[in-house]
Amino acid sequence: MILTRYIFNQTIKNVIISTIVFLGVIWLSQSFKTIKLIIDKSANFSDFFILSAFSIPNWLLIALPFGTFAGCMITYLKLETDKEIIVMKTAGLSSIKISFPALLVAFLSSSFLFLNSHWILPITYKHFKILQNEIRNNSKELIIKDNIFVDINKNQTIFIGELNEQNHFKEIFIQDRTNPMTIVELYSKSGYLVFKKNQLILFMDEGTRVSTDNSKNSTILDFKNYNLIIEDLGSKNYSKRIVEYNEYNFFDLITKANQNASKKGKLLAEAHSRNTVTFLPIVFILIAMIMILNTNYSRIITSYKKSFSIVILIIIQSIFIMIKNFVHTNANLWPLMYCFPFIFIILGITILHKNFTLKKIKNKSDMKEA
Numbered sequence: 001m002i003l004t005r006y007i008f009n010q011t012i013k014n015v016i017i018s019t020i021v022f023l024g025v026i027w028l029s030q031s032f033k034t035i036k037l038i039i040d041k042s043a044n045f046s047d048f049f050i051l052s053a054f055s056i057p058n059w060l061l062i063a064l065p066f067g068t069f070a071g072c073m074i075t076y077l078k079l080e081t082d083k084e085i086i087v088m089k090t091a092g093l094s095s096i097k098i099s100f101p102a103l104l105v106a107f108l109s110s111s112f113l114f115l116n117s118h119w120i121l122p123i124t125y126k127h128f129k130i131l132q133n134e135i136r137n138n139s140k141e142l143i144i145k146d147n148i149f150v151d152i153n154k155n156q157t158i159f160i161g162e163l164n165e166q167n168h169f170k171e172i173f174i175q176d177r178t179n180p181m182t183i184v185e186l187y188s189k190s191g192y193l194v195f196k197k198n199q200l201i202l203f204m205d206e207g208t209r210v211s212t213d214n215s216k217n218s219t220i221l222d223f224k225n226y227n228l229i230i231e232d233l234g235s236k237n238y239s240k241r242i243v244e245y246n247e248y249n250f251f252d253l254i255t256k257a258n259q260n261a262s263k264k265g266k267l268l269a270e271a272h273s274r275n276t277v278t279f280l281p282i283v284f285i286l287i288a289m290i291m292i293l294n295t296n297y298s299r300i301i302t303s304y305k306k307s308f309s310i311v312i313l314i315i316i317q318s319i320f321i322m323i324k325n326f327v328h329t330n331a332n333l334w335p336l337m338y339c340f341p342f343i344f345i346i347l348g349i350t351i352l353h354k355n356f357t358l359k360k361i362k363n364k365s366d367m368k369e370a
Contacts, residue, residue, distance in 0.1 A: 004100060007075065007079070007101035008101035011102055011105045012071075012108075014070075014071035014074045014075050015068050015070075015105055016071070017071065018066075018067040018068075018070035019060075019063050019067025019071070022062070022063035022067050022070075023059055023060070023063045023067075026062065026063060027052060027055075027059070030055065030059075031052065034048055034051050034052065037135060037136070041136060047131065050131060051131060053124075054124045054127050054128035054131065055124075055128055056124070057120045057121040057124045057125070058121060058124075058125055058128075060113070060116055061113065061116070061121070061277055064112070064113055064116075064281065065113070065277075065280035065281045068105065068281040068284060069285065069288055069309075069313060071105070072102040072105065072106070072285050072288050073288050073309065075102070076099075076102065076292045076293075077292065077306075085098065085292070085293065094352075094355060095289070095293040095294060095355050096349070096352045098293060099285075099289040099352055102285050103282070103286075105281075105285070106281040106284070106285035107281075109281035110278045110279065110280075110281050113280075113281065114275070114278040117274040117275075117277055117278065118249060118274055122246065122252075125246040125247050129243075129244065129247065148160075155177045156175065156176050156177070156178070157175045158172070158173070158174045158175075160172060168190070168191075168192045169191045169192065170190050171189065172187070172190070172202075172204060172207070173185070173186070174228065176228065181213060181214060182211050182212065183212045184209065184211050185209075185210045185211075185212070186204065186207060186208070186228065187208045188204035188206065188208075188226070189206045190204070200230040201227055201228070201229055202227070202228045202230050203225070203226075204223075204226045206224060207222075207226060208220060208221070208222050209221040209222075209223060209226065245266075248270075250274050253270055253274075254267075254268070254271050257331070264331045265327055265328045266328050268327060268331050269324045269327035269334065269337070272334050272337045273324055273337065275337075275338070276320065276337045276338060279341035279345065280317075280320070282345055283316060283341055283345060286345065287348070288309055289352060290348060290352065291308060291309045291312075293352065294355060320337075320340070320341075323336050323337055
């Protein structure tokens with residue numbers, strides 16, 4: 001019991017650290033798109049961290065299984081390097097007993113993944129998409145670049161010679177086609193933008209207003225100050241948001257699969273993947289335990305164990321993805337999503353319990369031949 005608690009404490013610490021590292025890597029790889037969105041739409045920088053926080057449950061579906069695998073590998077390889085595993089086996093402990101703390105950590109990781117994929121993910125991903133859509137449709141900020149003609153909307157075009165900080169402009173030209181009977185062109189030395197009463201207003205100083213009607217008659221007016229409403233934010237139509245599968249829970253996906261025959265395979269695959277993803281930590285830990293506990297210590301060095309374990313892990317992950325893709329095209333194959341992890345888990349526990357090794361299997365085959 002003391003030994004189990006000791007290994008468990010070391011393993012859970014390494015799993016937490018490894019998972020955080022994987023989350024950091026994923027965050028860095030995914031943050032560039034979010035930062036670009038924030039900059040392009042001139043949103044608050046705090047929105048970047050809010051979007052990142054809403055994305056964490058989705059990232060955990062990848063980070064936690066790999067973090068669990070890495071944390072357990074670190075702990076047990078250290079035990080092996082310190083010859084503690086040899087001492088445990090000499091004392092009569094079986095592989096299944098030595099691996100019990102790691103399997104317990106894997107079970108906890110799987111339980112959290114089940115909770116995350118069924119309840120936390122649909123809620124946070126929905127908030128993520130809502131906030132993302134609001135930022136994309138944010139009309140309180142007008143993105144203007146200098147020395148470029150910009151169509152503000154279908155009726156107004158603006159050109160800025162020089163853009164200073166805090167939306168102050170120099171050498172302004174704007175064409176206003178709001179009135180179908182008259183085209184208004186405005187020239188100004190300087191100006192600035194202000195958001196006021198749900199309207200974006202351009203204040204201009206020292207300029208000229210040229211109004212041309214359909215008969216090509218022009219009226220020229222010089223002004224010291226002129227205010228022009230750039231855009232009525234209240235009348236802007238927001239783009240419709242497409243609801244993604246991650247926003248639905250398991251029962252919603254099953255219901256929609258029964259109602260939509262054309263997308264039944266994709267919906268069922270997504271629904272059942274919420275369950276099968278929870279088996280990944282257990283499967284990955286069994287791979288690690290078999291490689292560490294059921295191999296010959298003197299002949300297989302640590303680096304080989306790490307490399308071979310990672311190769312098998314990638315193969316297992318690829319098979320999971322392949323089976324899910326098969327279900328996309330044939331909805332009747334969804335039981336395979338459960339059969340594969342169940343078979344692997346039963347096989348892995350059997351290998352640990354019986355303490356099968358390549359050397360034992362080879363000796364048995366030589367005895368049969370003799």
